[in-house]
Amino acid sequence: MTSALTQYGVDDLQIILGAFSDLGTDILSGVVTEHIKAVNKKELRKFKMKEACEMTERSDAFLRKLEQADPSFEPEKINGIRYYTLELINRIRDKAGTRYKRPAGSDPIIIAISHFKGGVGKSTTTKAMADKFALSGLRVLGIGMDGQGTDALYYGFIPDLDISPEETIRSALLNDPSSIKKLIKNTYFNGIDIIPGNLTLTQVEIKLTDYKDQINQVKKLGFPDERLANALKFIKDDYDVILLDCGPNLNILTLNAINACNALLIPVPPALPDLASFCTYCKTLREHLEFSGKTKTLEFFRVLVTKHPKNKPSENILKLMLKEFGSYVMQKHIVYSAEIERAAANFCSLYELPSSSQKTYQRGLESMEGVFGEILDAFKQIWEAAANEVNEDVK
Ligand SMILES: Nc1ncnc2c1ncn2[C@@H]1O[C@H](COP(=O)(O)OP(=O)(O)O)[C@@H](O)[C@H]1O
Ligand SMILES: [Mg+2]
Known part of the structure; x- marks a missing residue:
């Protein structure tokens, strides 16, 4: 079969790119109407006794x-x-007094999930973590900080069709931090709210780095890389955990996430290219912090081994990482799992699938349970310590 593109010729890249863009959009809207729209009707599964x-x-x-x-x-x-339903389960927890409540005096955890590289599992991890936390009865907000809008897809939105520029974090970063309240969307998943991302975020990035455009804004809105931190002040008390799903970069949006967060999770598959990229990420971020003259402190900083195939080369790299980075590498890791991959292709996490005794499902779920259990334990310790500190001050 001859490609439809031959009719455009091969001389002019602009024409070819325009054609790819048009044809690609046709494919997408076809696929979108057939498959992804079904996600819009997505409901969280119900739980047996x-x-x-x-x-x-x-x-x-x-x-x-x-x-x-x-x-x-x-x-x-x-x-x-x-x-x-999860809503009923949470009401029963409230009635029985078994729902974990973040103690008074503690702050929500604002966690950036970030890495230089695409495909390392940032969005997959973010969605599964949000699900796990909400299933545990916590109040969760997810913010899409990546122009690719993967987070939006996970919640049943087609990023560049269903989400207008005004519905992304854009207005809170460019115009009015308090407008963040209006951007929050409830989702089909009880306990999870989102501010979805889409391609508009790429324009936000250009605007925030436009010196001439920003020079007059700093007085009113703060520095371009501190806008998210300023906006989150208006809503952070409504949540226990705020997850920032970053793009594969250290652009101004990611720097906003870094400045706003008090927890940073870097997913790294145990393979040399990913490890190399992680080192570059650390070096670049360190240089940025040095340049900006900021001292950044975190409550939680971990490297999370993701997509671990559990073969000899990856085990060796993991050993080296543990040896060199010590306890900054999470004890538990997420395995490379065909089941996680399949769920991701349907914009789901394993937590949304009906529970199954199938070995591949169990293996993937067990690894996620381990990781998110470790993270949640660490968060609870942070919250309890903060609450104790406040109590000590009062005494
Ligand atoms: N643990 C895993 N096992 C197998 N495949 C995975 C796993 N985590 C992610 N993937 C696959 O990798 C793809 C990219 O992951 P994603 O989380 O979107 O990466 P990022 O956000 O870092 O770009 C997903 O669509 C999924 O198919
Ligand atoms: Mg992503």
Whole structure:
């Protein structure tokens, strides 16, 4: 079959690129209407009694008694099987006092998930982490800081069709930090709100680095790389964890994320090119901090080994990383898993799939459970320590 492109000739790159762009958009809108739109109707799965008991830390007898005493705690029943929504599970947790509450006096964790390289698992990790935290009863906000808008796709939006420029973090960074409140969208996933990204963010990047454009804005809005930090002040108390899904770069948007965050997670697959890229990332970010004269402190900084194939070469690289970077490398890692890849292709995390005894599913889920458990334990320690400090001050 001859490519449709031959009719445009090969001499003029501009013409070829224009054609690719038009034809690519045709393909995308076709695919989008067929498949991705289905994601828009996406619902979070419901949980059977055994899962509800685990999640609420209460027995089935307790749940049955509760629904008898108060019909508002009654789950949907299909053929006698009880199906609990996450919203109902959280209400039961609240009633039973088993929902983790971030202690008064602690700040939310604002975590940037960042690396120079694309494809290392930033967005996949961010989505799974948001799901895990929300399933644990925490209040989560995800912000898309990458023009590719992968985060938007995960929540059922087609980044450049469903999301207008005004709905991204753009206006909070360019015009009015307090406008961030209006940008927050509820999602199909109870407990997760988002501010989705799309290609508009690329224009934001150009604007924020336009010296002439910004010179008059600094007085009103702060330095171009501090806009996100300023905006988050208006909403941060409404959440326990704010996740910043960064692009594969250290551009001004990523620097905004770095300045706004108090936790930084760098996903690194255990392979030489990824490790090399990680070193360049560290060097470049260090230079930026030095240049800006800022002292940045973090509550949490970890390298997360992702897409770990568990073969000999990758095990060797992991050993070296552990030896050199010590406890900054997370104990647990995310395995390379066909199941995670399949779920990502359908814009899902493993947490959204019906629980299964299948070996590949279990292996992928176990590795995620380990990683997010380790992260959540660290966050809880940070929160408890902050609350204790406040209590000490009061005494
Ligand atoms: N643990 C994993 N195992 C297998 N494939 C993965 C895993 N994590 C991510 N992927 C694959 O890699 C692709 C890129 O991941 P993504 O999270 O979008 O990278 P980034 O955000 O760093 O560019 C995903 O679409 C998915 O197919
Ligand atoms: Mg991404």
